[in-house]
Amino acid sequence: MSSADRTGADPSHDLGVDDGVRTLLLLMPRVVARTKRTPVPPQLEKYNLAPRHLSLLAYLYFDGPLSVTELATRLEVAPATVSLLVGELNGYGVVDRDSDPADRRRRIVGISGEYVEAVRGWLGNGVRAWRTALEPLSPAERRTFIDTLRVYERALTDEREGRGDAG
Structure with a gap:
């Protein structure tokens, strides 16, 4: 499959901003839909976990307690929100x-x-997909991609909260 087939853009010319916007507006709903279809493992199904739980568990998995x-x-939310999530997951035994061995007064959370x-x-599926997407990129290109997604996410939040320009 050629690059044009995957992105909807002709790789022989520079991708303009409007072409990029069009391509991403068509691509992102498919990406989100596929991500949402990632099945919850049978051991966790009974707990009715949501993406917010997966984000918290991902940090614990990759970074440890x-x-x-x-x-x-790391989650960019209030500690009270994390306390509620942790309390819920702790109640399930997850x-x-x-x-903390270094400071007995401090509590740490682990899977x-x-x-x-x-x-x-x-x-697993997300890790494999992101590796496939990111490995061919240089470190600088990876940083640009991740920074771009962060700016996009902030712009969506700003727009929803009336701080953006629909321009």
């Missing part, structure tokens, strides 16, 4: 809250041993 404050910073493989499986 973290404090609620660290999770809130995560453990333990004392319960029996659920590590289920979380890995849930993340």
